[in-house]
Amino acid sequence: MQLVHEPVSGGDSTDEGGDRRVLATDVDLADSLVTQTRGLMFRRSLPDGAALAFRFDSVAVRDVHMLFVFFPIDAVWIADGVVQRVERLRPWLSFARAECDLLVELPAGAADGVEEGDRVVFES
Template sequence: MVDPSVRGLAAAVFALMALVGLSALAVPPAAAQELQPLTIVTDDGEHHFQVELAATEEDRSRGLMYRRSMPADHGMLFDFERIRPVSMWMRNTYIPLDMLFIDADGTIVRIAQDTEPLSERSIRSGQPVLSVLELNGGTARRLGIAAGDRVEHPLFAR
């Protein structure tokens, strides 16, 4: 038979572990990060989004990993701090994404549409870029966003 004081302590520890575990599951990675407005200007008009900025190596490495969903008007903007060739992947990323590769003046130079969730295949920029914008898969096609369109965000006003 287990001593009642030990049983009570074990129950308290288990309850605390369950509470911590559940709260960790309820908060997606980078949930505390402030959203910033971003606009994509196309021939058909403007499309407005709220984005998280991935400006540190840690943020860029984590990206949208482990997320199971993202609101339709949200995204993540990766700031690579300098113009360079970029390679992305979908490791531990559960939702399909459109990756918009953007040069220093905010011009979209390439779009990788509907990238494959959980894939470790490299998705290359094709030329040096300053940034990548990740949106829900199919967004570029649905809104008619194409290479040559312009992204408006303070990152491109340097």
């Protein structure tokens, strides 16, 4: 499964793959209470092309903290496939929140160019 960015600024060209960009080719799903609670804590890095995704049953405000995370990340909050917020988070210090039903954590810089209103989707 891969994570694909479809910018709104591309107009209809996204339907033909014009401005589409793969954000991650190796997506881990945090699908249990343990993996959701742990997140990226205690890991030393997140490789290029990787992402950690948190899927939820409904749209609600979700928090991201960076305690015990040793490297910067890009966090993307997505509701119904539409990006609500993108934030670069610093190790140990950052905290952010926004509404989403999908939260994706990527290596710092991987979400450059992703903006509110864009679409981010999973593809097989």
